[in-house]
Amino acid sequence: MTREAGxxxxxxxxxxxxxxxxALLVIFNLIRDPSFFSIETKTNNTGNTVLAGNLISIINGxxxxxxxxxxxxxxxxxxxxxxISVGAAAAIxxxxxxxxxxxxxxxxxxxxxxxxLACCAVAMLFGSFNxxxxxxxxxxxxxxxxxxxxxGRSIAYWINxxxxxxxxxxxxxxxxxxxxGIPVPTPVIIVxxxxxxxxxxxxxxxxxxxxxxxxxxxxxxxxxxxNVTLIKLVSFIILGICVSVAGSxxxxxxxxxxxETLLIDIEMDTILAVAIGGNSLGGGKFKISGxxxxxxxxxxxxxxxxxxxxxxTDVKAYKAIVIILLVVIGSPVVKRWFTKVIGNMRNARxxxxxxxxxx
Amino acid sequence: MxxxxxxxxRGICKQFPGVRALNNVDFTLRSGEIHALMGxxxxxxxxxxxxxxxxxxxxxxxxxxxxxxxxxNIHSPQxxxxxxxxxxxxxxxxxxxxxxxxxxxxxxxxxxxVRQKDYEKKxxxxxxxxxxxxxxxxxxxxxxxxxxxxxxxxxxxxxKCKVLxxxxxxxxxxxxxxxxxxxxxxxxxxxxxGIIFVTHFLEQVYEVCDRxxxxxxxxLVGEYVIEQxxxxxxxxxxxxxxxxxxxxxxxxxxxxxxxxxxTYEAEQISSSECRPFDFRIRKGExxxxxxxxxxxxSESVRAIFGADKVTGGRVKVNGKSVRITRxxxxxxxxxxxxxxxxxxxxxxxxxxxxENIILALQVMKGFFRPLSRAEAEKFADEYIxxxxxxxxxxxxxxxxxxxxxxxxxxxxxxxxxxxDYLxxxxxxRGIDVGTKLxxxxxxxxxxxxxxxxxxxxxxxxxxxxxxxxxxxxxxxRIVGELTGDDLNQNQVMKTIAGGEAS
Ligand SMILES: Nc1ncnc2c1ncn2[C@@H]1O[C@H](COP(=O)(O)OP(=O)(O)OP(=O)(O)O)[C@@H](O)[C@H]1O
Ligand SMILES: [Mg+2]
Numbered sequence: 131m132t133r134e135a136g137x138x139x140x141x142x143x144x145x146x147x148x149x150x151x152x153a154l155l156v157i158f159n160l161i162r163d164p165s166f167f168s169i170e171t172k173t174n175n176t177g178n179t180v181l182a183g184n185l186i187s188i189i190n191g192x193x194x195x196x197x198x199x200x201x202x203x204x205x206x207x208x209x210x211x212x213x214i215s216v217g218a219a220a221a222i223x224x225x226x227x228x229x230x231x232x233x234x235x236x237x238x239x240x241x242x243x244x245x246x247l248a249c250c251a252v253a254m255l256f257g258s259f260n261x262x263x264x265x266x267x268x269x270x271x272x273x274x275x276x277x278x279x280x281x282g283r284s285i286a287y288w289i290n291x292x293x294x295x296x297x298x299x300x301x302x303x304x305x306x307x308x309x310x311g312i313p314v315p316t317p318v319i320i321v322x323x324x325x326x327x328x329x330x331x332x333x334x335x336x337x338x339x340x341x342x343x344x345x346x347x348x349x350x351x352x353x354x355x356x357n358v359t360l361i362k363l364v365s366f367i368i369l370g371i372c373v374s375v376a377g378s379x380x381x382x383x384x385x386x387x388x389x390e391t392l393l394i395d396i397e398m399d400t401i402l403a404v405a406i407g408g409n410s411l412g413g414g415k416f417k418i419s420g421x422x423x424x425x426x427x428x429x430x431x432x433x434x435x436x437x438x439x440x441x442x443t444d445v446k447a448y449k450a451i452v453i454i455l456l457v458v459i460g461s462p463v464v465k466r467w468f469t470k471v472i473g474n475m476r477n478a479r480x481x482x483x484x485x486x487x488x489x
Numbered sequence: 490m491x492x493x494x495x496x497x498x499r500g501i502c503k504q505f506p507g508v509r510a511l512n513n514v515d516f517t518l519r520s521g522e523i524h525a526l527m528g529x530x531x532x533x534x535x536x537x538x539x540x541x542x543x544x545x546x547x548x549x550x551x552x553x554x555x556x557x558x559x560x561x562n563i564h565s566p567q568x569x570x571x572x573x574x575x576x577x578x579x580x581x582x583x584x585x586x587x588x589x590x591x592x593x594x595x596x597x598x599x600x601x602x603v604r605q606k607d608y609e610k611k612x613x614x615x616x617x618x619x620x621x622x623x624x625x626x627x628x629x630x631x632x633x634x635x636x637x638x639x640x641x642x643x644x645x646x647x648x649k650c651k652v653l654x655x656x657x658x659x660x661x662x663x664x665x666x667x668x669x670x671x672x673x674x675x676x677x678x679x680x681x682x683g684i685i686f687v688t689h690f691l692e693q694v695y696e697v698c699d700r701x702x703x704x705x706x707x708x709l710v711g712e713y714v715i716e717q718x719x720x721x722x723x724x725x726x727x728x729x730x731x732x733x734x735x736x737x738x739x740x741x742x743x744x745x746x747x748x749x750x751x752t753y754e755a756e757q758i759s760s761s762e763c764r765p766f767d768f769r770i771r772k773g774e775x776x777x778x779x780x781x782x783x784x785x786x787s788e789s790v791r792a793i794f795g796a797d798k799v800t801g802g803r804v805k806v807n808g809k810s811v812r813i814t815r816x817x818x819x820x821x822x823x824x825x826x827x828x829x830x831x832x833x834x835x836x837x838x839x840x841x842x843x844e845n846i847i848l849a850l851q852v853m854k855g856f857f858r859p860l861s862r863a864e865a866e867k868f869a870d871e872y873i874x875x876x877x878x879x880x881x882x883x884x885x886x887x888x889x890x891x892x893x894x895x896x897x898x899x900x901x902x903x904x905x906x907x908x909d910y911l912x913x914x915x916x917x918r919g920i921d922v923g924t925k926l927x928x929x930x931x932x933x934x935x936x937x938x939x940x941x942x943x944x945x946x947x948x949x950x951x952x953x954x955x956x957x958x959x960x961x962x963x964x965x966r967i968v969g970e971l972t973g974d975d976l977n978q979n980q981v982m983k984t985i986a987g988g989e990a991s
Binding site: 333334335336337339340342343346347349350351352353354355356357414415470 | 546794796815816817820826828833834835836837838839840844848849851852853855856857858859902
């Protein structure tokens with residue numbers, strides 16, 4: 131087998147772009163400030179010894195994005211389109227979470243779990259609503275989810291009667307920052323757990339195969355006995371779970387719910403994470419690990435720009451430039467061009483070698 | 490360039506990951522000739538054509554065209570079009586959701602303002618002159634596969650071309666349509682167009698072609714004038730060995746009649762696409778549905794499998810009443826279905842050969858019981874060897890296999906499910922002569938192992954060889970059923986055409 135075929139088998143090729151992007155960002159930051167990525171331990175205000183530093187805040191800050199990107203990858207693969215309502219849906223989920231927590235007099239572990247399950251159920255419900263529109267009524271995903279995108283934050287507003295209530299229980303605080311005795315931020319641990327759950331799902335079910343089959347050729351998938359509607363629906367429901375997790379982390383981090391600003395504009399970053407991860411936005415084959423890396427690329431870029439004292443309004447423009455570059459470099463046209471150039475160079479070397487021998 | 494030559498290709502090489510698709514191949518086309526390009530599945534025919542038309546960049550070699558100084562610079566299909574090479578690819582590459590006229594003219598006119606009325610009128614003229622039963626404003630998807638194929642040809646023909654390439658254009662056409670296409674080809678030939686014709690139908694080659702170039706495993710075997718290469722020798726050149734069975738094939742002798750037990754029985758089954766009909770098949774029997782394209786033969790078997798929306802009927806499998814309205818229910822009842830349209834309903838292009846082979850079995854096993862990687866690889870290896878599938882590896886995406894090899898993968902998929910009743914709609918489409926025989930033999934072997942098989946083919950001889958019972962359809966109705974001595978070409982043609990069924 132040739133080298134190229136071997137590469138495709140491992141599927142590492144797809145991860146090349148996000149990995150290179152991360153490497154470049156790391157090098158860039160190290161040149162700018164050699165101590166940029168140094169990790170230190172410090173004692174925080176609750177008396178925990180915890181890890182701190184730019185690297186930790188990048189990984190921690192990307193948590194919600196990474197979790198949403200996992201679910202978005204699945205929806206993208208199955209339906210060939212994206213859910214743009216994740217931010218609004220997360221605001222709803224977060225509002226439900228806060229409302230239940232505030233309803234309980236002493237906030238116990240049980241209350242938090244109950245609140246999470248409730249907001250998860252709500253998010254799955256909204257996910258199924260989107261999924262129904264896409265899978266049963268065959269509406270384009272972006273159009274279908276435009277509905278919830280538009281009205282989601284209003285629904286979130288009603289849930290807590292228009293206020294932006296706070297929660298200040300030690301348990302939710304620990305979820306949003308650190309669990310006593312554990313130096314790693316809790317959101318990072320949650321990302322790891324979610325990634326593990328996804329990989330177990332793919333290992334012990336055929337979800338991965340079915341999703342790709344549906345995304346690549348619906349008609350074939352159906353004639354092989356796959357329930358196309360169900361698979362699309364399931365992808366939206368799983369994204370719903372991701373939304374509830376991201377929403378809960380978001381409110382725990384801030385200690386309050388602001389339905390207007392919670393995870394605002396995150397849908398576009400989520401879609402970008404999927405794209406930077408080398409997944410086709412047209413559906414079909416996918417790699418969740420790519421999307422997770424994509425999320426970290428975006429967050430690293432954001433933090434780098436802030437560290438360079440770029441104002442928050444300008445950050446968006448700079449981000450756009452870098453993202454355009456990444457997406458263009460990852461495009462099939464450029465890839466083909468690269469393979470050709472490399473091939474030509476090899477040929478040229480061969481010819482030169484032959485000529486030398488001739489002399 | 491010698492006089493009369495329109496195209497020369499010299500020393501063409503093309504390498505894909507893991508496969509050397511073309512190795513130092515020469516090809517010469519003269520004006521006013523029909524030149525057959527022959528070879529087994531995966532020999533490199535389509536690749537040679539795609540190199541010529543700029544779909545693929547060649548690794549080495551040169552292409553020269555009459556009237557062009559030096560080497561022809563072809564880097565895209567547009568380049569090829571501009572220097573007068575028109576192509577109809579093996580897989581239809583039109584846009585189903587555009588109209589017929591739009592399909593004939595998209596990506597063509599130089600100006601931006603092409604008047605819709607103008608090209609619709611031109612399309613109308615061409616369609617009429619070629620006798621293609623399609624209206625310019627009709628949506629392409631609403632045409633049958635055959636008509637879509639004809640539209641693709643009409644599109645190519647209208648471009649004033651010096652070279653016309655037809656890659657398996659006849660595989661989904663019936664006899665009448667083939668004749669229509671041939672008269673069109675002869676007409677173009679008399680106007681000096683050089684035509685490259687790829688097909689697996691040997692009779693068609695001897696009917697229209699002047700010259701044959703044979704490829705094997707990406708290498709040139711030779712170029713022959715048609716009179717000097719009798720059919721038996723042609724097959725030998727293609728396969729690299731004598732095909733002694735070719736003649737003895739007609740004496741297959743015993744045709745599987747099946748036992749007394751009935752595997753599948755349907756009463757007044759109907760679907761959104763077909764009228765109610767009765768049907769039954771015995772254990773170990775091979776039967777066929779025949780009729781012209783559009784006669785409803787494919788729609789009937791689709792109803793049996795639940796591929797279209799089933800609207801009525803009572804079904805018994807092995808004597809038990811069952812409900813089959815969706816493919817999965819049919820599969821659970823031991824029914825397999827190889828669809829007619831491989832690209833649309835069969836392959837999952839970006840998935841590997843391995844995943845494509847195990848797909849149906851996996852779905853039957855269930856969502857929570859994925860096959861292990863090792864099991865999947867074992868099955869894939871087993872069937873790649875059994876059906877002699879040409880692929881770089883079992884991890885190669887099925888989309889990059891040659892047409893015939895894709896078909897074998899889909900066949901492997903259904904064999905792997907070990908069905909009691911296997912429905913094969915055009916299983917030999919795009920398959921080379923040698924493999925065709927293999928598949929026919931495979932069907933007979935399955936029948937011996939008590940599998941019931943429904944075999945549909947546009948080639949009546951193929952059905953006569955394998956089926957012990959033929960159901961004849963016309964205008965979406967069953968108009969006759971032939972068994973025993975009635976199973977001969979004459980009787981079949983007569984029944985199809987509307988003569989008296991016995
Ligand atoms: N895009 C591709 N990527 C990788 N391999 C390819 C690609 N296209 C073709 N091949 C390989 O090149 C070889 C020749 O394929 P080609 O399609 O030219 O065969 P063919 O002679 O047209 O066969 P058929 O009669 O089945 O259509 C096959 O082994 C095939 O797997
Ligand atoms: Mg081919």
